Amino acid sequence: MLTVILLLHLICMFSDAESPCEYKTAGDNVVIKLKIDELNPDDHLIWKQSQIKVYERKNSVVKTKKEGFDIDQSGSLIMENIQTNKSGTYNAEVFQSNGKSKAKTEIQLCVQEPLSEPSITFQCVDEGVHLSCSVPAGAEMSVSWMKNGQKTDKALAVLNVSWSELEPGDSYSCTVSDGINQKSAEYVQPACSNTGLKAENTTNADGDRKKEDIGSKIENNSDDAQSFLFGLDLWMVVLVAVAGGVFLILFIICVVCICCRRRNKSKAEEEKEFRLAPLIPDYSNQPDEQYMQQSESNRPSKSQRPLPPLPSV
Structure with a gap:
């Protein structure tokens, strides 16, 4: 009895195992064949995707039809331009008019994104x-x-x-x-x-060193070493030197321009003062006003001046 139970358990395990996956690429058109010899008009056909009913027809009348699903004359399921959401287990079962199961179909569909070129x-x-x-x-x-x-x-x-x-x-x-x-x-x-x-460090089959190749490689490495200066590429050093020289030249030009401008301004002020000099009265040689007033006060008036002597006869 125990042996029979174990045997039945193994049978159930293998029957519940998923079928091998059938791989498809997103954008493909897929037809899942219905494994049946002949589909009669009065047969009852049900297609399911992961236990969700996507198509049902009974007595030539379509009762359920999800978007993106259809069947052909043989009852096979048709899907166009499939996407990754169409992955899953598809089951189909056909019943006769008396309700007896006529055929079953199951397939595991795996839809993958298009393969891109690797690098x-x-x-x-x-x-x-x-x-x-x-x-x-x-x-x-x-x-x-x-x-x-x-x-x-x-x-x-x-x-x-x-x-x-x-x-x-x-x-x-x-x-x-x-x-x-x-x-x-x-x-x-x-x-x-x-x-x-x-x-x-490599050697040929005879165990001899490849001296010529090594010598050329050492020369190449020495050339590579010469292309560096102070840890930088030589062209970077040249670029920095050129940039520094240009900056120094611009700085010198700016300093010279500032000095010339100041000298021209000073020269213009001197010429202006020289032109206005004749128009400004010179008070440096004028007598002191207080001295003039004292001299004027000490000078006798006309009434106090002595008369001139009479002419002699």
């Missing part, structure tokens, strides 16, 4: 280069990587490449797939300033 970003670290492939969040995506046109065995969104694996001119691309469509990113060539220094 690759890279970061230079001490161990090598980290390449990241952009993957939409919350979506079940598979990722694959290509190196120089050849598929690799890497299947993660982040690809770690060591300095020993990275060669000058290597290019990488990633491909993402959502089970329906797949998109590939443009090829990227990782470029790091210390690639040459890390490559100096």
Whole structure:
């Protein structure tokens, strides 16, 4: 008895399990087939989306029809320009005129947003280069990587490449797939300033050093070192020097203009005073008014003056 109960329980579990998801892209037209040999006009057909009735027809009379849903002659459910809200479990059941179940259909529909083209970003670290492939969040995506046109065995969104694996001119691309469509990113060539220094430790198959390549890489690194001054790019230093020179020249011009203006103003005032000098009376040589009054008071009047002597006969 216990064995029978366990067996029935397992049967119920498997019967309640959701069917495999059928993936579709938003904007597609979908037809969910009704698994029945023949649909008679007097059959009773019911379509449900997640236990919500979206279409019902009985005796050729449509009783329920939600917006965006319709059926064809065979009873299959038709949906045009589906969106993500159309995801869910779809059930269909057909009843005969006597009420007896005739057929059942169930399907799990998963509607996803259109797949966008991925992009690759890279970061230079001490161990090598980290390449990241952009993957939409919350979506079940598979990722694959290509190196120089050849598929690799890497299947993660982040690809770690060591300095020993990275060669000058290597290019990488990633491909993402959502089970329906797949998109590939443009090829990227990782470029790091210390690639040459890390490559100096590599050897060829015979164990010999690549002296010529190392020498050329050291020269390139020395050129890069010369392009810096005081921790800044050389062109930044030149730009700052030119800007400072222009500012100094403008400051000198402003100072000279101010001095010239003041000198011209002083010269104009002197010329004005020189022109007005003849028109201003000079009181510096005039006798003192008090002295004149005293002299006038000490001078005898005409009545007090002595008479002139008579002429002698």
